[in-house]
Amino acid sequence: MILERLSILDYKNIIQADLSFSSKLNCFLGNNGMGKTNLLDAIYYLSFCKSHNNLIDSQNIKHDADFALIQGYYLENEGKVDEFFCSLRRRQKKQFKYNKKEYEKFSDHIGRLPLVMISPSDSELITGGSEERRKFMDVVLSQFDKEYLQSLIRYNKALQQRNALLKSDIQADESLYELWEEQLAAEGQIIYTRRQRFIQEFIPTFQYYYSFICQSNEEVSLAYESQLSEGSLLGLLKQKRERDKILGYTTVGVHRDDLDMRLGEYSIKKVGSQGQNKTYIVAMKLAQFDFLQKSQQITPILLLDDIFDKLDSSRVEQIVKLVSGENFGQIFITDTNREHLDEILKGINSDHHLYEVKGGEISRL
Structure with missing residues (x-):
């Protein structure tokens, strides 16, 4: 898959850009706040129908404009070029088109353009709440498992309905609770099973990448935590129903799942240095890339946004070795440091493009 x-x-601070890319490596150099991340975010948008860091669509439109457009031409493995088009308008529903035909549901698009992004905001995986870690699992699984994505959508709708009943001042019929609880249990079991299987397969690859980057004997581990390991979700929902009515929300289910992220015997959140935390996240994202590549038989696009910050030179060198290898396809890298980019370019013999980003304007060097 090549953009x-x-x-x-x-789009954000980018007034207009028309760019042609290298099939291997594209480097974007510029100071902070110039628009490098916004460029990567536009590519991310074409894969996920949403921004990586701003879920309110109207806020992705340049502040003095009425609409924003993103259009990408992707070369498929068979040599066919596909066009993807997105338009965002204030106070209107966004449009998303594949070869000029509008999607009926945005979920039909997810997985068509596999992509992995590593950015500074990924630190939330460690420092943030469980929602961030569930999102990580959902983003991976939704890109190749349509049944999982549909189960997730149905689960969230049923959860919304049950929560509305719990908050209602009017006494709801118990049969309504049973209806939504049965759907939560059915979809929740699918989600739980897929997440459990994914993490089991994911851990060895994640540990390999961590060891390769840090070049030490530090041990890292991941454990999937879910209330469904305690028993049937339907039974748990019935058991907690009266308590949930008092609280006004659903306290059990896969929407409470988490990942226990450990460095040695301790939570990395408590003991990890900045370098260890960054290495942990980069290893998770590279393992995500590996998992998607094997699952879809398509090499995802890799976006690396300022990933060398807070890493020592030896870890930077190891990451450069990895991304320079044959396992990776098209890569987009941003950095404020020209030396980092020159180091990467030295290790790559194939075609590459270098760009400067200044005040939302992007020019090839």
Whole structure:
């Protein structure tokens, strides 16, 4: 999967850009706040129908513009070029088109353009709440498992309905609770099983990447935590129903799942240094890349946003060795440091493009 050309109009601080890319490595150099991350975010948007860091669509439109457009041309493995088009308008529903045909549901698009992004905001995986870690699992699984994505959508709708009943001032019929609880249990079991299987397969690859980058004997581990390991979700929902009515929300289910992220015997959140935390996250994301590549038989696009910050030179060198290898396809890298990019370019013999980003304007060097 190769992004050959990209056109952007009034997306965040990018007024207009028409870019052609290298099939291997594309480097974007510029100071903070110039628009490097916004460019990567536009590519992310074309894969996920949403921004990586701003879920309110209207806020992705340049502040003095009425609409924003993103258009990408992707080369498929068979040599076919597909066009993907997105338009965002204030106070209107966004449009998303594949070869000029509009999608009926945005979920139909997810997985068509596999992508992995590593960015500074990923630190939330460690420091943030459980929602961030569930999102990590959901983003991976939804890109290749349509049944999982549909179960997740149905589960969240049923959860919304049960929570509305719990908050209602009017006494709801018990049969309504049973209806939504049965759906939560059915979809929740699918989600639980897929997440459990995914983490089991994911852990060895994640540990390999961590060891390769840090070049030490530090041990890292991941454990999937779910209330469904205690028993049937349907039974748990019935058991907690009266308590949930008092609280006004559903206290059990896969929407409470978490990942226990450990360095040695301790939570990395408590003992990890900045370098260890960054290495942990980069290893998780590279393992995500590996998992998607094997699951879909398509090499995802890799976006690396300022990933060398807070890493010592030896870890930077190891990451450069990895991304320079044959396992990775098209890569987009941003950095404020020209030396980092030059180091990467030295290790890559294939085609590459270097760009400067300044005040939302992008020019090839």
